[in-house]
Amino acid sequence: MSPPRWLLSPVGSAEEDPMPVRSAGLLLLQTSAILLAACFRSASQSPLRRPIVTAVYDAAIDDVYDRERPDTVLIGDSSLVFLLPTPDVVPGWRAQFDSFPPPLVAELARRSATRLPSALLPLPPSTRTIPSDELRDIFSRGRDGWTEFYRRYPRQRSWITLSPVVFNPDSTQALLYREYHCGGLCGSGDLIWLQRRDDTRWRVRKFLNYWVS
Numbered sequence: 001m002s003p004p005r006w007l008l009s010p011v012g013s014a015e016e017d018p019m020p021v022r023s024a025g026l027l028l029l030q031t032s033a034i035l036l037a038a039c040f041r042s043a044s045q046s047p048l049r050r051p052i053v054t055a056v057y058d059a060a061i062d063d064v065y066d067r068e069r070p071d072t073v074l075i076g077d078s079s080l081v082f083l084l085p086t087p088d089v090v091p092g093w094r095a096q097f098d099s100f101p102p103p104l105v106a107e108l109a110r111r112s113a114t115r116l117p118s119a120l121l122p123l124p125p126s127t128r129t130i131p132s133d134e135l136r137d138i139f140s141r142g143r144d145g146w147t148e149f150y151r152r153y154p155r156q157r158s159w160i161t162l163s164p165v166v167f168n169p170d171s172t173q174a175l176l177y178r179e180y181h182c183g184g185l186c187g188s189g190d191l192i193w194l195q196r197r198d199d200t201r202w203r204v205r206k207f208l209n210y211w212v213s
Contacts, residue, residue: 049171050122051122052167052171053121053122053165054122054123054124055201055202056165056174056176056194056202057121057122057123057124057162057165057176058124058202059194059201059202059203059204060162060176060178060192060194060204061073061124061127061160063192063204063207064158064160064178064180070155070156070157071126071155072126072127072128072155072156073124073126073127073128073159073160074127074128074129074130074153074156074158074159074160075118075123075127075128075129075130075159075160075161075162076118076129076130076132076135076159076160076161076162076179077117077118077119077129077130077131077132078115078116078117078118078132078161079112079115079116079117079118079120079121079161079162079163079164080112080115080161080162080163080177080178080179081112081113081114081115081163082108082109082112082163082177082191083109084105084109085097093208096208097191097208099206100175100191100193100206100208101168101173101175101193103168104166104167104168104173104174104175104193105175105191107166107175108163108164108166108175108176108177111163111164111166112163112164112177116164118162121162121164123162130159134152135159138152143184146183146184157182157183158180158181158182158183158186158187159181160178160179160180160181161178161179161181162176162177162178162179163176163177163178164176172195172196172197173193173194173195173205174193174194174195174202175191175192175193175194176192176194177189177190177191177192177210178190178192184213185213186213187212187213188209188210188211188212188213189209189210189211189212190207190208190209190210191207191208191210192204192207193205193206193207
């Protein structure tokens, strides 16, 4: 393989040096990532909104474990992307999907389109992120993946991944997408619609399975 052209050009050559262009491109990507994170924090995770978002995540996690929630819940290290269904889905499922508030559904698809580090999500303090590299290493063992998972995390039987949360104008309804992984034939991806009244606890009003294993 030939070396890059800029390595062959003598010092002072009139030939264009691409290194500044690469550096500028990298700087632009880094700046864009910083601005995206800042916008995410300011738009929906402002200091006034963060406790509300945390409470919604707490309710969505409680819904998974019912009364057997572990002391520490493992969370995937990046947010989920929520995808709108294709036109050819089963009519009965589509009817259930259409019963969710369309403005919230559209906003969730827009807001979740770019994956974010879970560290930017105001998760409950009882959570801990599990690196995606570690999950890939664990499940590279095929059928023995869950055995290795339980060996490394003897007090855990599962992990969860979450999308950002979106709200209606008065913050009495919330929507998010959640995936729950609990075994080779155990898990689900669910659209979760939550509601609260008079600043009471958030409760799941309705959920819809996107997939089940």
